Amino acid sequence: MEVLTETVKVVVEKIVDYTITAVGRQMGYLIRYKKNVVNLSNEVDELNDARDGVQRKVQAASDNVEEIEANVQRWLTRVQGINIEVQEFLEEEGQAKLKCFNLKARYQIGRKAHKMGLAVKELKDKATFQTVGHRVPIQGGTTISTKGYEDFESRKLTLNGIMKALKDDSIRAIGVYGMGGVGKTMLVRKVATLAIKDKLFEKIVTVVVYQTPDLEKVQKDIAKELGLSFQDETDSQKADLLRKRLKKEKILLIIDDIWNKIDLESRGISFGDDQKGSKLLLTSRFRDVFSTDMDSQEIFSVGALSDDEAKHLFSKIVGNFFAETLDFQSTMVEVVKECAGLPIAITTVANALKSRKDPKIWKDAVGQLKRANPTQIKEMHEKVYSSIKLSYDFLTKEAQSLFLFCSIFEEDKVIPIDLLWRYLVGLDFFEDVCKMEEVRNRVHTLLEGNGSGTFKMHDVIRDVAIYIADKEEKMLTIRSLEGPEKWLNMKKWEDSFGIAHFDVDFKVLPERFGCPQLKFIFLGSTKKYSSQPIPNNVFEGMKELRILVLIRAPLPHLSSISCLHNLQSLVLDWCRLEDVALIGELKNLRALTLSNSNIKQLPMEIRQLTHLQLLDLNYCTKLEVIPSNVFSDLRGLEELYLERSFNRWHIDGEITERSNTRVSELDYLPLLTTLYINIPSPKVLPKALLLEKLKRYEILIGDYPYWYSDSDSEYYKSEISRTLRLQLDRGLQIEDGIKVLLKSCEYLDLTPWEGIKNILYEVDEKGFPQLKHLCVGNSTVIQYIVNLMKNQCVAFPVLQSLTLYNMKNLEEICHDQVLKGSFLSLKKLKVRECKKLTSVFSLTMLGCFSQLQEIEIVDCKVMCAIFSRERTHEIQVNHDIRTNIIDFTQLRSLRLRNLPNLMGFHPDADSLLLFNDKVLL
Structure with a gap:
């Protein structure tokens, strides 16, 4: 009984404790x-x-x-x-x-x-x-372009033969050969697109080998296309991994431009016996590569175009003006005949002659095509050489120099033009050109291309350029250095104009070049940094050196270059640097690039470079100290680059350990036209007068650590000169400098903070007349992008893209009816994470968006329609929407994702009618 009593006591105590705790918790809710x-x-x-x-x-x-x-x-x-x-x-x-x-x-x-x-x-x-x-691995592998391909009758037999071989399970390897410039690569690309269309393979992967193959890179490129990542495996382990990966799917592996036998098996580039229908498609200039070296079971030849096909291609490029006279017609026939049916020869000559309307020039071209005859370019038809040489001869002296200079870069290299022109600062290629702006414009003019801001030289054209430079002009001698032994005897370089090698092992450089006539040296490495620094005396005695470019070079001390007193352009990209004070000894330097380096401090000695016109410190992420008065002493500076780099500007009134440079020092640079800079606040902007002079800028204002990266910004970069990334709130008055930038910028990335409810009225009242791209995001207060009830003006007349993201309070893009001419050029619209946005367009805005090509709307939870009903105070476009078709004639991409409340494109219309039956939903 006593035990029972104790048990009951314990239970009661626990109940009481629990009850008290529970009651206390309940009372806590109240209190x-x-x-x-x-x-x-x-x-x-x-x-x-x-x-x-x-x-x-x-x-x-x-x-x-x-x-x-x-x-x-x-x-x-x-x-x-x-x-x-x-x-x-x-x-x-x-x-x-x-x-x-x-x-x-x-x-x-x-x-x-x-x-x-x-x-x-x-x-x-x-x-x-x-x-x-x-x-997610991209189905089909590399994106394949067939731009410029013509379906000529002479190609059909070969094309059909290759397609038949691809469908034959007994055939493992196929070879396609033909002389340089005949169109092998273009034909193979066409084959690949047909294979994708017919779903013959699960993946198609394309790699290029080149004359001097780097099989390690080829292996890495193939693995990357297949989603295979190498870690710290040995060579044999990497080969085994790739071999296993290739066996998992039915793959077409295209290996382009093979010159000699290559050991694919050692790198795991093999399908083995169990190939599951996978195949190799190889191209080469030489038939023997396939028949004796690469074990190809089917070999196809790509020959010249027929006379009619050649005339068609030529006429397509030059136009039909030659049909005006019989004299022109007969000369055209002779010109085309001299091109021997080779596509690269035809296109090269046609582009050289298309702006020449004098028959005498065409007749002279025939003679030049007949006379040109190289003997030392391997497997190149003489007519290919003669056509390219003719085109070269038609160039101005400046353009010829630039053409030959471009041949120093690696085969198939895509060259950014904005990088190329900097290299040319120290060479006397251009007459009457002194300013950076003039050099830039001249190079862009001469290399006018596809508008991408890049330049690429066809491998055949590069062969001819190297030949001309080395054998005829004696102006440039470009050397492709293949191994350490090439450095042992530098005597043969003594008369050279320049040396370029982009895959050098820096630890095998000679102690001293001993080439007093060299004007430029380009040395780069694609591998990890060498532990052994460049020898101190390697550049000694190079009195004529004007350009030095070192990429991924170990340079703990710069004594090796401090003796180059005539140097005008110095590029140290991705270099390991410690003390760069000795650069101050290079008094004639006009362009200095230290991008992607590990420097922590810019020395005071830089202020001695009084002739400096360009200073590039982009992506120097460890740069923390720039002493005061360094920039203000560089009075000739025209271009300053500090993108993703130094941002510890000294602000007046602040007490800091070091006296860093002030942004206001830039006001002392009267010639500054280009500025890439990060600053914490609009209050420290340079004077508005300086900003008005800028022709190019990328200015980031704010300290937001994770600035939104619009994927389109890189795409547009080549065509945009003025970019502003701005954090702004009502507490900060829009300074004069900000007004200048807003007025002139082409790309605006805006993060509005407290107090700003609409963009057009409160940020700029003029409608952003020059703005081409607008990105607005991370706002909790913005209600409208355009609010014309407060300000009547044409809104965004030249805007091409609009991106809106994470706009928690955005109710409408346009509040009230917009004026005619607004949004007239808009091609791309992206809307993401706009929680209060119920629709994108009003029907009163239809005429404003007729040029739209891409629409993307994602993660807008309350959006119920793309087009809203008009409000009662708005002018009705048409009461019967079924007769008022929304004509998106330019639309080519529509992406709608995670819109749970979307009912349709318009609450009162059939969605198909909105697209005039041209879009299948």
């Missing part, structure tokens, strides 16, 4: 109801901060063409759901009940706030994702 609500709000703020961080990573992954992990998407959905729940609680229940004195209501508020706070905290604690996305 601390306000505190629980405040805690809930704080937890939500922290959760949203964590969500913003995750969303930035998600956006970056999405821009990197990665698929977002399912657990990340579920987490973001839960965050959105709990945010809505908390907001409703605070706005609809909490605020109303907080004002009353009802104890029951207070208890309910406190209890619910506490429980919701725990749920919010639990969700916040899970925001620790190692990765948010993964790359």
Whole structure:
């Protein structure tokens, strides 16, 4: 009985303890109801901060063409759901009940706030994702372009033969051969597109080998296309991994431009016996490569075009003006005949003659084509050489120099023009050109191409350029240095104009070049840095050296280059540097590039470079110190680049350990036309007068650490001269400098903070007349992009792209009817994570968006229609929408994703009618 009593006592005590605890907790809900609500709000703020961080990573992954992990998407959905729940609680229940004195209501508020706070905290604690996305292998491998391909009859037999061989399971390797410039690569690309169309393979991968093959790079390129990543494996392990990966799918592997036998098997480039229908498609200038070296079971020849095909191709390029006289017609026939049916010869000559309307010039061209006859370019038809040489002879002296100079770069290299012209600063190629602006414009004019801002030389044309430079002009002698032994005897370089080698091992450089006549040296490495620094005396005695370019070179000390007193352009890209003070000894330097280096401090000695016109410190992420008065002493500086680099500008009134340079020093640079810079606040901008003189700039204002990266910004970079990335709130007055930048910028990346509710009226009242691209995001207050009820003007007349993301309060893009001429050039529209946006367009805006080519709308939870009904105060376009077709004649891409409330394109119309039956939904 006594035991039973003790047991009951223990049980009763536990019940009492539990009851007291429970009652205390319940009383706590009542007593601390306000505190629980405040805690809930704080937890939500922290959760949203964590969500913003995750969303930035998600956006970056999405821009990197990665698929977002399912657990990340579920987490973001839960965050959105709990945010809505908390907001409703605070706005609809909490605020109303907080004002009353009802104890029951207070208890309910406190209890619910506490429980919701725990749920919010639990969700916040899970925001620790190692990765948010993964790359999905692209079906079909490399993107294949057949631009310029013509379906000539002479090609059909070969094309059909190759396609038949691809479908034959007994054939493992196919060879396609023909002389340089006959069109092998273009034909094979056409084969690849047909194979994709017919779904003959699960993947198609293309790699280029070149005359001097780098099989390690070929192996790496193939693996990358197949989504295979190498880590720290040995060569044999990498080969085994690639071999296994190639056996997993039916693959067409195209290996272009083979010159000699290559050991593919040693690199794992083999399908083995169990090839599952996978095949090798190889191209070469030489038939023997396939018949004796590469074991090709089918070999196809690509020959010249027929006379009619050659005339058709030539006429297509030059136009029909030659048909005006019989004299012109007969000369045209002779010109085409001299091109021997070779596509590269025909296109080269046609482009050289298309602007020449004098028959005498055409007759002279026939003679030149007949006379030119090289003997030392391997497997090149003499007519290919003669056609390219003719085109070369038609160039101006400046263009000829530039043409030969471009041949120093690696085969098939895509050369950024904005990089190329900097190299040319120190060479006297151009007459009457002194300023950087003039050099830039001249190079861009001479290399006018596809508008991408890059230049690429066809391998056959490069062969001819090297031949001309080396054998005829004696102006440039370009050397392709193949191994360490080539450095042992430098005597033969003594008369050379320049040396270029982009895959050098720096540890095998000679102690001294001993080439006093050299005007330029280009040395680069594609591999990791050498542990052994460049010899101190390697450049000694090079009194004539004007340009020195070193890429990934170990340069702990610069004594090796401080003796180059006539140097005018110095490029140290991706170099390991320590003390760069000795650069101050190079008094004649006009262009200095230290991009991607590890320097921490720019020395005072730089101010001695009084002739310096260009200083590039882009992507020097460790650069923390630039002493005061360095910039202000460089009075001749025209271009200054500090993109993703130094941002620790000294601000007046601040007390710091070091006296860094002030932004205001830039006001002392009267010739400055180009400025790439990061600054913390508009208050420290240079004077408006300086900004008005800028012709090119990329200015980032703000200290936001994870600036949104619009994937389109890189795409547009080659065509954009003026970019502004700006954080702005109403607390900061829009300074004169900001007004100048807003007026002139072409690309605006805007993060509006507190107090700004619409872009057009409050940020710029003139309608952004020069703006081509607008990106607005991360705003909690913006209601409208355009609010013409406050300001009547034509809005964004030349805007080509509009990106809106994470706009929590955005209700409409355009509030009220826009004026005629607004958005007239808009081609691309992206809308993401705009939580209050119920529609994108109003029907009154239809005429404004007739040029739209791409529409992307993602993660807009309340959007119910793409087009809204007109408001009663707006002018009706047409009461019968079925007769008023929305004519998107230019639309080619439409992406709608995660729009759970979307009912259609317009609440009162058949979606198909909106596209005039031209879009299948």
